[in-house]
Amino acid sequence: MKHIGAAQVVVTADESDREPTLAELDAIELESPVILAEVDLLDAQIKAMDRPANEMDARRIRRARNRVLAARRDLINRTAGASVPGGAA
Known part of the structure; x- marks a missing residue:
């Protein structure tokens, strides 16, 4: 019987075996406030699940949502001027 396997070893590394690139680490750092x-x-929502609904939990969740929106706004404003490689002109 003739062997039909690959004659050469795979040259490219497996995607799960590599470390994050500097660009990926920079992107994570940029998005970390969000x-x-x-x-x-999520923590505020989980805390509210453990007990009956009350005004304090509603305020905590509302403030947390506002912080998420503010962090997203700030991220968009920081990245608005940056050009994306390969994007449309």
């Missing part, structure tokens, strides 16, 4: 604000919102 990520942290979303985590705070």
Whole structure:
């Protein structure tokens, strides 16, 4: 029986084996305020699930939502002037 396997070893690395690139780390750092604000919102929503609805929980969730919106706005404003490689002219 004739072997029909690959004659050469795979040259490219598996995507799951690599470290993040500097560009990916910069993107994560840029988005970290939004990520942290979303985590705070999720925490507020989880806390509100453990007990009956009250005004304090509603305020906490509303403030957390406002922080998420503000963080997203700031991110958009910071990246609005940046050009995206490969984008339309």
